[in-house]
Amino acid sequence: MKTLKNCFFVLCTFLHLSAFAQVPNSNFNSLNSDGTIANWGNVYIFQAWLDTNGVMHGDSIVYDGPLYAPTTDAYSGSHALELHNAWNYTSNTGIVGAVASDEDSVFSSWGILNLVPTNATAFNPFAPINFGFHYKYFPANGDTAYSLLTLYDSLGISTGECEILLSDSTQTYTEIYAPVVYTSTAPAAYYSLRFSNFYTASPGYKQPSLGTHLLIDQIGFNLVTSIEQQSAIAQNAIQLVPNPAGNQLRIKLASNEVVRARVLSLLGRELIPLQNSNILDLENLNAGIYLLEVSTNETKQVLRFVKE
Secondary structure, rough: OOOOOHHHHHHHOOOOOOEEEOOOOOOOOEEEOOEOOOOOOOOOOOEEOOOOOOOEEEEEEEEEEOOOOEEOOOOOOEEEEEEEEEEEEOOOOOOOOOOEEOOOOOOOOOOOOOOOEOOEEEOOOOOEEEEEEEEEEEEOEEEEOOEEEEOOOHHHHHHEEEEEEEEOOOOEEEEEEEEEEEEOOOOOOOEEEEOOOOOOOHHHOOOOOOOOEEEEEEEEEEOOOOHHHHHHHHHHOOOOOOOOEEEEEEEEOOOOOOEEEEOOOOOEEEEEEEOOOOOOEEOOOOOEEEEEEOOOOOEEEEEEEEEO
């Protein structure tokens, strides 16, 4: 994906972060009558065949849990989503637990991603700055899980994307989020959202492992909710000085207000914990690109900066 032009990126640094919103059944608490999670699912088709005697045969598959299902081990509320892998001994391949978001309560897209309408208007745009969720992860054999959010315009052409990879074992619920990278300024009319219990950059190089499982809860977007809010935030824009930074970064506001700030990696992992200071010590950070989450009495903003 191409990097967003500088003029549009500058605008994004001023956007207001509202509460997570817009994802149907984002906390997984709503269940269908058969116990499945409303608005989430996938369809798995396994090979079966008839022998010369007309007897049906199927692959030998071992599970250590449902490929996807609700669990009461939730970050908040009554349920969360849990994904497991399976192993096909007939073909000697792994089967990935994965789900996608759906506008309808019962998922029926037959293995393809559904496009969920954003219901955006000119005065209430759908322009997420970042995407995130709470999770627990128990990888086996070095597995990596991922989530992929893709935005589309009214013609179904991709306009932005956010991918989050999970690799470290996390036995308590942890919050993670990452910025949405835009390739177009066209309004987002739809989005697709997928969680998978396995990721590899080289298909076929590695198989998903039996024993890996992932729990997800409280997902959503940080949104711009109105043009008026964008204007209000722009009047109190945050400046990072210098940027690129050396061993120290100063956060400047027109009001001289003391802020609360923390430094995150591009995958949303906390590197410098939250502190009440307008000056951050970056001496222990390696050179690279980082996220800075800045909170004031009125807003929360996420900005990028470079450590030289």
